[in-house]
Amino acid sequence: MFKRTITSIILILITIATIFLLPIWFFSMVASLFIAMGLYEFFKLDTKNEFPPSFVYLGIIAGIALPCITYFFRPTGGLWEALFFIIVLIALFLIQFTRKENQNAVVLIALSLFGIFYIGWFFTFLVKIRYLEDGHKLAAYLLLVTKAGDIGAYLVGSHFGKHALIPRISPKKSVEGAIGGFLFSIAFALIGKSFLPWMSFTDILISGILIGIFAQLGDLAESLVKRDYKVKDSGLFLPGLGGMLDVIDSVLFTAPIFYIYITILLNI
Numbered sequence: 001m002f003k004r005t006i007t008s009i010i011l012i013l014i015t016i017a018t019i020f021l022l023p024i025w026f027f028s029m030v031a032s033l034f035i036a037m038g039l040y041e042f043f044k045l046d047t048k049n050e051f052p053p054s055f056v057y058l059g060i061i062a063g064i065a066l067p068c069i070t071y072f073f074r075p076t077g078g079l080w081e082a083l084f085f086i087i088v089l090i091a092l093f094l095i096q097f098t099r100k101e102n103q104n105a106v107v108l109i110a111l112s113l114f115g116i117f118y119i120g121w122f123f124t125f126l127v128k129i130r131y132l133e134d135g136h137k138l139a140a141y142l143l144l145v146t147k148a149g150d151i152g153a154y155l156v157g158s159h160f161g162k163h164a165l166i167p168r169i170s171p172k173k174s175v176e177g178a179i180g181g182f183l184f185s186i187a188f189a190l191i192g193k194s195f196l197p198w199m200s201f202t203d204i205l206i207s208g209i210l211i212g213i214f215a216q217l218g219d220l221a222e223s224l225v226k227r228d229y230k231v232k233d234s235g236l237f238l239p240g241l242g243g244m245l246d247v248i249d250s251v252l253f254t255a256p257i258f259y260i261y262i263t264i265l266l267n268i
Contacts (some may be wrong), residue, residue, distance in 0.1 A: 007238050015143060018134050027139075028067040029125045035063040035133045037244040038119045038234075045229040050104060054095045057111045059087065062088050063120030067127045074131055083119070089113060095222030123248060123253035132268060137195045138258075144192050145208055146254045149185035149215040156180025170223040178216050199266075207261055218253030222246070 018030050030221065042254055043056045065084070073080040092109045094165025099105075130139045157177020165173040199207075226234060233242030241247055262268045 003021075006084050007241050012237070012239045016140075019140050020132070024130060024135075025071060027125050027130050031067045031123060032064040034244060034248060035120050035209040036060050038123070038248060039115055041243045041245050042115045042119060042225075045226065045234065047229070047231070047243060051108060051112070052095070052099065055092065055108060058088070058091060058095065058193075059112050059116055062116045066120045066124040070124055070127045070131065077113050085113075085117070085121075088116060119245070119248075119252065122252040122256055125259045126251060129255065129259050129262075132262070134196070134198075137239065138262065139152065140193045140219050141195050142211065142254060143251065144195075145185050145211045146215045146250050148188035149181040149212050150250055151181075152247045153181030154183025154217070155176040162257055166220065169220060169227055173223070175218070180186075181216060182212040185209075185215060203266060207258060214253040214257045215250035216251040219245070222249035223255065251261045 002025070014030075017033050018027050040056075040062045043051050043059060062084075066081070069080050076253060087110075092112055096102075096109060118195070126139060126142070129135055132138055151224060153173070154177070157174045157180065160176045160180070161172075161174030163175040164171065165175050165178050186205070186208040189204055189211065192203045196204070222234070226232070234245035238244065238247060
């Protein structure tokens with residue numbers, strides 16, 4: 001618990017400084033760093049070392065590049081991202097063509113692209129949010145509500161959890177913890193309204209519900225990936241917390257959903 005607390009405080013301070021005190025381009029750099037760490041952990045989940053080093057290098061470089069695309073091509077970022085993924089897929093095939101064996105070729109290409117998409121592209125939506133009007137407040141609100149759900153699930157689950165949620169995926173997650181995390185997200189969404197006075201009570205409530213639901217799904221999704229690879233933590237980068245993926249797993253789902261909600265449904 002001591003390591004968890006210290007690491008959490010350091011991450012919170014870094015996040016606050018990055019969002020509110022440092023230039024917006026620095027936020028993109030930090031996002032690229034988090035993506036690189038997450039992708040490194042993803043590729044290392046394969047304890048059999050089936051990923052060729054060239055696939056790992058390309059995957060990490062591709063993940064780092066995604067926030068840069070958002071930074072340089074914000075008005076037409078979607079088109080450039082589509083082109084980017086086409087190029088990455090072709091590059092993966094070209095790398096495979098140079099290998100001496102074809103065993104698991106399709107699986108390795110698909111998993112590499114999945115990692116870039118799941119970690120790199122999903123997390124880049126946090127960068128997209130930061131570039132919106134009032135983006136620093138929107139990004140802070142998203143992280144506040146998302147991580148409040150994580151903390152609520154942990155606190156309620158560890159003290160009152162009796163009924164397993166999906167034991168085949170995550171034996172320690174409970175129905176009580178999921179409900180607690182969901183309620184914490186909604187509560188902190190309402191508290192966070194002070195950040196965003198231009199959003200109505202209804203908009204805040206809906207966003208809190210969406211973030212509360214998808215934060216839980218994001219956590220379960222990463223647990224499913226780890227369960228498939230038979231590992232407990234994604235890495236050891238963060239003492240007491242595990243790896244970077246263990247920290248950003250819920251954000252990977254909430255960032256795209258929140259971005260879609262505020263840009264399409266709220267037309268920001």
